[in-house]
Amino acid sequence: MRVVRRLALLLLGALATPAHAEDVLYLYIWNSYLSEDTVRRFEAQCQCRVNQDYYSDNEEMLAKLEAGATGYDLVVPTGFAVETLLRKAALRPLDKARLPNLANLKAEFREPWYDPGMRYAVPYATTVTLLGYNARRLAQLGLPTDTWALIFEPRYLEKLKGKVTVLNSQRELMAAAMKYLGYSVQEIDPARWDEAKRLILRAKPYWATFSNSTYIKDLAIGNIWLAHGYSSDMYRAQQDALEAKRPFAIEFRTPKEGAVLAVDSFVLLKGGQRPDLAHRFIDFILDGTNAADVSNLIGAGNPNAAATPHIRPEIAGNPGIFPPPGDLRRLEMLRDFDPKTRRILSRMWTEIKVR
Amino acid sequence: MKGRATAWLWAAALAVYAFLYLPLAVVVLFSFNDSLLNAEWVGFTTRWYATLFADEQMLGAAANSLLIALTAATLATVLGTMAGMAMQRWRSGLLRCLPFLVLTPVAMPEILLGVSLLLFFRQVLDLTLGLVSILIAHITFSIGFVAIVVRTSLAMLDESIFEAARDLGAGPWQTFRRVTLPLILPAVLAGFLMSFTLSIDDFVITFFVAGVGVTTLPLQIYSMIKVAVTPEVNAVSTLLMALTLTLIALAARLAPDALKGRM
Amino acid sequence: MTERRSARHAGGPGESLTRWLVSLPPTLFLLVFFLAPALLMLGASFREPGDFGGLAPARQDGQWNLSLETYRFFFGDWIYAEIFLRSFLVAAATTLLCLVLAYPLALAIARSARRHRDLLVLLVILPFASNFLIRIYAWIIVLGPADLLYSPFAVIAGMVYVHLPFMILPLYTNLEKHDPALLEAAQDLGADTWTRFRRITLPLSLPGIWAGSALVFIPVLGMFAIPELLGGTGDILVGNLIKEQFLESRDWPLGATLSILLTIAVLLLAGISAWAGRPRRSSP
Numbered sequence: 001m002r003v004v005r006r007l008a009l010l011l012l013g014a015l016a017t018p019a020h021a022e023d024v025l026y027l028y029i030w031n032s033y034l035s036e037d038t039v040r041r042f043e044a045q046c047q048c049r050v051n052q053d054y055y056s057d058n059e060e061m062l063a064k065l066e067a068g069a070t071g072y073d074l075v076v077p078t079g080f081a082v083e084t085l086l087r088k089a090a091l092r093p094l095d096k097a098r099l100p101n102l103a104n105l106k107a108e109f110r111e112p113w114y115d116p117g118m119r120y121a122v123p124y125a126t127t128v129t130l131l132g133y134n135a136r137r138l139a140q141l142g143l144p145t146d147t148w149a150l151i152f153e154p155r156y157l158e159k160l161k162g163k164v165t166v167l168n169s170q171r172e173l174m175a176a177a178m179k180y181l182g183y184s185v186q187e188i189d190p191a192r193w194d195e196a197k198r199l200i201l202r203a204k205p206y207w208a209t210f211s212n213s214t215y216i217k218d219l220a221i222g223n224i225w226l227a228h229g230y231s232s233d234m235y236r237a238q239q240d241a242l243e244a245k246r247p248f249a250i251e252f253r254t255p256k257e258g259a260v261l262a263v264d265s266f267v268l269l270k271g272g273q274r275p276d277l278a279h280r281f282i283d284f285i286l287d288g289t290n291a292a293d294v295s296n297l298i299g300a301g302n303p304n305a306a307a308t309p310h311i312r313p314e315i316a317g318n319p320g321i322f323p324p325p326g327d328l329r330r331l332e333m334l335r336d337f338d339p340k341t342r343r344i345l346s347r348m349w350t351e352i353k354v355r
Numbered sequence: 356m357k358g359r360a361t362a363w364l365w366a367a368a369l370a371v372y373a374f375l376y377l378p379l380a381v382v383v384l385f386s387f388n389d390s391l392l393n394a395e396w397v398g399f400t401t402r403w404y405a406t407l408f409a410d411e412q413m414l415g416a417a418a419n420s421l422l423i424a425l426t427a428a429t430l431a432t433v434l435g436t437m438a439g440m441a442m443q444r445w446r447s448g449l450l451r452c453l454p455f456l457v458l459t460p461v462a463m464p465e466i467l468l469g470v471s472l473l474l475f476f477r478q479v480l481d482l483t484l485g486l487v488s489i490l491i492a493h494i495t496f497s498i499g500f501v502a503i504v505v506r507t508s509l510a511m512l513d514e515s516i517f518e519a520a521r522d523l524g525a526g527p528w529q530t531f532r533r534v535t536l537p538l539i540l541p542a543v544l545a546g547f548l549m550s551f552t553l554s555i556d557d558f559v560i561t562f563f564v565a566g567v568g569v570t571t572l573p574l575q576i577y578s579m580i581k582v583a584v585t586p587e588v589n590a591v592s593t594l595l596m597a598l599t600l601t602l603i604a605l606a607a608r609l610a611p612d613a614l615k616g617r618m
Numbered sequence: 619m620t621e622r623r624s625a626r627h628a629g630g631p632g633e634s635l636t637r638w639l640v641s642l643p644p645t646l647f648l649l650v651f652f653l654a655p656a657l658l659m660l661g662a663s664f665r666e667p668g669d670f671g672g673l674a675p676a677r678q679d680g681q682w683n684l685s686l687e688t689y690r691f692f693f694g695d696w697i698y699a700e701i702f703l704r705s706f707l708v709a710a711a712t713t714l715l716c717l718v719l720a721y722p723l724a725l726a727i728a729r730s731a732r733r734h735r736d737l738l739v740l741l742v743i744l745p746f747a748s749n750f751l752i753r754i755y756a757w758i759i760v761l762g763p764a765d766l767l768y769s770p771f772a773v774i775a776g777m778v779y780v781h782l783p784f785m786i787l788p789l790y791t792n793l794e795k796h797d798p799a800l801l802e803a804a805q806d807l808g809a810d811t812w813t814r815f816r817r818i819t820l821p822l823s824l825p826g827i828w829a830g831s832a833l834v835f836i837p838v839l840g841m842f843a844i845p846e847l848l849g850g851t852g853d854i855l856v857g858n859l860i861k862e863q864f865l866e867s868r869d870w871p872l873g874a875t876l877s878i879l880l881t882i883a884v885l886l887l888a889g890i891s892a893w894a895g896r897p898r899r900s901s902p
Binding site: 030032051053054071220240241243 | 391393397473474483484562563565568574575578584
């Protein structure tokens with residue numbers, strides 16, 4: 001290995017790390033998770049530059065960090081991924097003295113299970129996994145809109161054959177099935193898994209495809225009438241349909257059986273060079289006007305109480321985005337399974353796909 | 356008889372060109388479509404190009420992609436041509452294993468290649484990721500494509516030409532420059548073009564080996580999946596094709612001989 | 619070790635130097651940047667998944683923590699083998715369709731006037747300078763209204779489209795080397811167009827067909843984006859399975875095992891077809 005290493009280094013001679021010539025904050029984040037305006041205001045205030053690299057999935061980000069990528073100051077993982085990073089000792093504790101605006105956070109987000117005492121993660125945005133639908137079509141067909149039965153029960157699906165997509169995600173689809181069956185999304189009892197598998201296999205022939213992204217366009221165009229997906233995506237489909245003056249409206253709501261809630265938080269990576277800038281940035285975002293941006297931009301829920309007056313009323317008042325207290329009680333966050341369970345689930349998922 | 360066969364051949368060829376250009380026409384057309392949705396034609400607009408020209412990040416990513424693709428394709432073509440020649444000419448000793456070394460990266464699933472390169476760069480070499488790491492990765496997966504095409508082309512040649520060149524007193528370099536290269540140039544060019552498209556399109560491997568602050572067009576576009584792909588992407592694709600066409604036309608004008616296959 | 623070098627190459631004293639100068643750079647590059655990283659992943663296939671992804675330590679409490687567990691899991695039932703088989707069928711269908719589409723185009727270019735050839739080749743590759751994802755989205759727009767989307771048909775169409783240049787280019791580079799005098803001679807002997815094609819062009823183009831087939835068949839196996847975006851509920855290929863291990867269930871050992879078994883299968887197949895379709899070199 002030594003020889004190989006030498007040789008490779010020789011071939012790479014040109015590649016020296018350029019020193020930080022200026023003040024730059026490196027963010028690893030979802031695309032469009034910060035408005036350009038917010039970034040510009042922060043850059044003006046801190047006299048620094050914000051550099052954003054993007055991922056489109058928690059797992060992508062985790063895999064990349066796991067293999068050793070470094071250089072980022074801040075990432076924005078979802079709850080379970082915060083736990084993963086935390087248990088891997090990849091995170092730097094917050095210096096709360098530098099975050100006076102922390103007081104703006106809503107009470108219900110201050111004691112997350114993955115980060116007791118909020119020592120590492122500052123909640124930024126929330127999403128609910130729910131059902132989005134073509135309101136006109138579903139009304140014409142006389143179908144309900146508030147239950148997972150829509151994607152699982154053949155008596156409804158018969159009217160929707162080929163017009164339904166579900167998420168291409170082991171955990172999310174299982175969670176929907178579990179919720180419909182009245183269990184927790186963390187359920188690992190093999191008998192109940194089997195029950196969920198049978199439920200899914202019975203419904204699968206009616207689905208058009210498993211989709212994680214194309215359903216946004218398909219809904220807005222009208223190719224698909226019902227989709228299992230994320231509230232922010234459904235908001236996007238709704239706005240797109242509105243802007244394109246489609247002859248129907250896209251709506252979305254949380255099924256009455258309960259659903260998955262995702263809370264995305266800012267965390268500091270241990271390897272980051274600029275914790276000072278990172279803290280300034282987090283505190284800047286925690287300010288109500290800035291915090292509201294993400295909700296106005298992509299229709300995300302907001303854990304920041306001071307943001308509420310700055311959020312457009314049609315977003316702040318949408319129960320699919322901001323679940324009312326009754327709904328909130330029925331929402332659950334996903335938690336990582338251990339490696340063995342993950343492998344069994346993946347094996348089952350493969351079987352679901354093949355059959 | 357002969358005329359009819361040729362006509363049929365060209366009819367078939369044109370149909371295949373049409374197949375290649377059908378989705379492309381959609382891409383270009385919708386880059387001028389006044390609709391976010393791209394489902395149907397609404398009206399003509401250039402606003403997506405205006406958006407694009409104001410989007411520094413997207414333009415920067417496109418420039419990176421083009422730069423990486425040209426550099427990686429050039430280096431991969433050089434190395435791949437060497438590998439192809441070595442595979443064809445020397446089949447003894449350790450070089451008998453060369454075809455495996457060349458073919459396996461083509462056969463390796465790209466995710467595995469991406470993860471393994473990232474692990475290797477970070478945990479074995481302790482290298483900072485950046486343009487160079489992307490370049491190396493792209494060269495690695497392109498070499499095989501070039502080598503296979505070059506080797507196929509070499510296999511078609513009559514070896515007595517090389518003998519004749521040698522008899523006339525040409526050294527190895529002269530033989531290569533004046534005899535071999537002109538003959539295999541179409542294959543070398545094909546190898547370059549394949550490497551170019553492989554590089555400019557690659558998402559998976561690039562995702563893993565890209566460094567902080569270095570982004571390519573595929574990375575930029577894939578990250579937009581979550582927020583829906585807008586016609587701005589059609590605009591940047593159209594632009595990239597126009598630019599590629601211009602660059603190659605320019606190269607053809609500046610060095611017509613090099614492209615024509617005659618020295 | 620047998621010296622099979624032909625007398626032609628044993629010639630000058632510069633031969634040995636040339637040999638090193640030509641073969642060393644690509645060999646070295648691939649040894650360092652391909653083989654070394656690949657060996658890391660071979661090692662990974664014998665390890666256990668880490669609690670939170672990645673790999674569990676290979677050595678723990680002074681004991682090596684390596685096993686064949688993941689291979690056992692793979693061979694433990696038929697389901698993964700079934701997906702392998704299915705992927706090979708899809709790859710074979712794609713390769714065949716690519717060949718059928720590519721041949722006339724490559725032949726037409728090779729038979730066109732020399733000054734037009736580069737332009738015609740360029741026209742083949744130009745659509746691929748746009749972005750992969752945007753081309754697939756274009757297919758969604760084209761196939762959507764025809765109700766062909768989200769089906770095995772759409773997957774194959776997408777696969778063929780994406781890989782077509784990798785069949786056209788090797789075929790073209792072979793076909794343009796054919797000596798037109800051969801065809802003329804055959805014509806003088808009274809052979810019709812079809813006979814000339816069957817007896818002369820086709821056999822001579824076999825190396826091109828093999829090269830193109832390899833460059834299409836192999837990459838199709840690792841492809842996951844097309845089944846994901848264009849396929850229906852049942853379209854899962856090895857590529858998807860491998861992607862899932864790295865980017866969903868965080869099971870690197872299984873991902874590595876699947877990849878290595880796939881690579882071995884492909885190399886075996888390549889070895890067999892290289893042996894079967896060996897270009898018979900004319901002896902002087």
